[in-house]
Amino acid sequence: MNFSDQRLITLVLINNDHKAYGELVFRYQSDVRGLLIKLTNGNKALADDLAQDVFIRAYKYLKTFKATAGFSTWLYRISYNVFIDYTRSLKKTDSIEGYDCISDDRKDVGSEIDMQNALKILNANEKIVIVLHYDKGYSHNEIAKMMDMPLGTVKTNILRAKEKLKKYYDDEQR
Amino acid sequence: MNNADEFDDFLKNSFKKINYNIADEGFTEKVVSNLPSGRIFTINRNFILCLSGTLAVLIFVISSGYKAIFASVADIFANGFHAITLSLNSFFVIAVFIGVFFIISRIEHNENTI
Numbered sequence: 001m002n003f004s005d006q007r008l009i010t011l012v013l014i015n016n017d018h019k020a021y022g023e024l025v026f027r028y029q030s031d032v033r034g035l036l037i038k039l040t041n042g043n044k045a046l047a048d049d050l051a052q053d054v055f056i057r058a059y060k061y062l063k064t065f066k067a068t069a070g071f072s073t074w075l076y077r078i079s080y081n082v083f084i085d086y087t088r089s090l091k092k093t094d095s096i097e098g099y100d101c102i103s104d105d106r107k108d109v110g111s112e113i114d115m116q117n118a119l120k121i122l123n124a125n126e127k128i129v130i131v132l133h134y135d136k137g138y139s140h141n142e143i144a145k146m147m148d149m150p151l152g153t154v155k156t157n158i159l160r161a162k163e164k165l166k167k168y169y170d171d172e173q174r
Numbered sequence: 175m176n177n178a179d180e181f182d183d184f185l186k187n188s189f190k191k192i193n194y195n196i197a198d199e200g201f202t203e204k205v206v207s208n209l210p211s212g213r214i215f216t217i218n219r220n221f222i223l224c225l226s227g228t229l230a231v232l233i234f235v236i237s238s239g240y241k242a243i244f245a246s247v248a249d250i251f252a253n254g255f256h257a258i259t260l261s262l263n264s265f266f267v268i269a270v271f272i273g274v275f276f277i278i279s280r281i282e283h284n285e286n287t288i
Contacts, residue, residue, distance in 0.1 A: 019206075030195050052204065115191075134186050
């Protein structure tokens with residue numbers, strides 16, 4: 001199917017077309033799973049389970065999607081909510097088990113382990129804003145809108161996360 | 175370029191290094207097979223608002239609520255605001271509105287927390 005996202009969304013909404021939704025999932029699965037892998041410290045199995053929740057939740061709420069933002073932006077917001085729900089469901093003593101995805105044809109396995117280790121020291125909010133800003137290239141304003149957070153909170157989270165990461169990398173180099 | 179800028183670039187490059195396209199490997203199929211079957215029924219806020227308004231007006235008319243209003247207005251002129259007492263009819267109307275506003279705010283909350 002070579003339709004635009006908007007056309008596919010319309011097909012899903014009008015005809016309840018699972019095939020059209022499958023096309024949307026196929027287009028964005030890599031972005032969503034990639035984001036969730038980073039948020040879950042590289043735990044691919046967990047990231048895939050959460051990504052599945054993201055796409056099912058997106059399907060249920062597709063009617064509320066406003067085309068003013070891109071579909072991927074909307075999916076990132078749902079990913080954030082699904083991830084936050086998951087972290088809240090964890091007991092205080094539980095933590096997310098780390099990377100099981102570092103094996104195959106990755107560009108730079110060493111960097112991936114290093115980055116996942118670095119991201120581990122951040123809390124959920126710090127992690128998401130850092131990934132959205134430095135990895136996905138969103139501005140502070142865009143993140144604030146997307147996450148429904150005050151701009152000041154986004155800036156504080158980025159600043160705090162950067163300080164933690166800088167300290168982590170400085171300690172690593174020693 | 176200061177240290178902060180250098181660290182910004184370092185972070186951007188680090189993320190760039192670990193970005194790769196994730197192969198689908200049956201993921202899409204798994205999601206599609208788990209989609210809820212049938213149409214997703216979502217209640218429109220405006221529909222609830224209209225329904226509640228109609229319901230409230232109906233209850234008000236059936237229970238002769240307008241009489242309570244006339245009586246209250248007459249009370250205001252005769253005795254001042256302190257003499258106003260709410261009738262059972264008015265309680266019905268208020269209860270319907272409060273109930274519906276709770277439902278609407280709940281829907282609003284759910285829509286905002288996709």
